[in-house]
Amino acid sequence: HSIYALAAEQQVSIKKESGKTVPIIATGHLTTVGAKSSESVRDIYIGTLDAFPSSAFPPANYIALGHIHRPQLVGGLEHIRYCGSPIPLSFDELNNDKTILLVEFANGEFKEAIAKEVPRFQPMHLIKGNLEKIESEINTLAKQYELSQPAWLDIEVSTQDYLNDLQQRIQSMVEDLPLEVLLLRRERKQRLHSIDSQSKETLQELTPKDVFEKRLALENWEGKDLQEKRQRISQAFDEVVDDLINESELYTVEK
Structure with missing residues (x-):
């Protein structure tokens, strides 16, 4: 709040000199109460940052927040927002439109925030299922892309069997195709239900x-x-x- 007080003094000073009221814009990188995150948002519990209430923010004209990748209001307040990440940072964000915000002010007061969609240049896909289903989807996707710009894949395999050559099998499926496997994992519930599978988890899956x-x-x-x-x-x-x-x-x- 001491920083806000300095900004408020500067706002008054500018108005005296120019007659214009400039907005006070604050930024922050934290998690607020009720914010909806995605799997790419790191779990941090430092002090009270994990549950910072909207009522604790200073009375700035606009507060732009980062850390949460999905665009959303904070506490239902139009002038406190996460604009979200401009690109997908995990595969569970693929169905979310990515935007930036064009914020307009009138006489220093918040007027509106207009979302502008960000084009997606890197194709990404999440594939789930057994090996047969995965291979079928890989072959279908391969027809859509060129080797010059391969699509990125997150593959989650569901099988009751522990396959020690799983990575080799998947790699053979995408060999010479315009597809790149960035993440390969077994279905988590299968690993949790099997003590034997848990003991064989690889660092790639953790x-x-x-x-x-x-x-x-x-x-x-x-x-x-x-x-x-x-x-x-x-x-x-x-x-x-x-x-x-x-x-x-x-x-x-x-x-």
């Missing part, structure tokens, strides 16, 4: 948090004190992962 939780599960956490300790350790891990990913994203942008 997130860093999955691996960390499996390691924590090997320890004894009985009792309130130990449970609280586990929660602190888990939160510290989330902070480290979030810092590393943010540094990686910043490096990519600067590069």
Whole structure:
């Protein structure tokens, strides 16, 4: 709020000098109460950021938020919004239109936000089913694209059998086709129902948090004190992962 106070002072100063009322626009990168996320949004629990209430925002004329990839209002307020990511950042976002927002002001006050659809240049597809169904869909998709711009695939295999050559089988299906498999995984409910399958999960099928939780599960956490300790350790891990990913994203942008 001290930053907002400085902005408000500057707003008054500009109006005195020019006679124009400029809007105060705030930005933030956080999760707010009730925001709908997607699988590509990292689970972070740092302080109160995971449940930041809309009532705690300063009275800016417009607040543009990031971190949640789906466009949405915050607390039903027209001037506090996530515009969403301009491109799909996970395959569960493929059915969502990607937009940017053109925000208009009148005399410094928010007037409206107009969504402008962002064209999609990289084809992406999610394929689910048994090996026979997957191969059929791969052959159908292959006819739609050229080798110069292959489509990206997320393939989820449903089978009762554990196939130790699953990756090789899928790769042979897309060999020499304008298709690139970015993610290959077994149907999660099949892995959860089979202890034997769980023991054979590969790192490709697990997130860093999955691996960390499996390691924590090997320890004894009985009792309130130990449970609280586990929660602190888990939160510290989330902070480290979030810092590393943010540094990686910043490096990519600067590069």
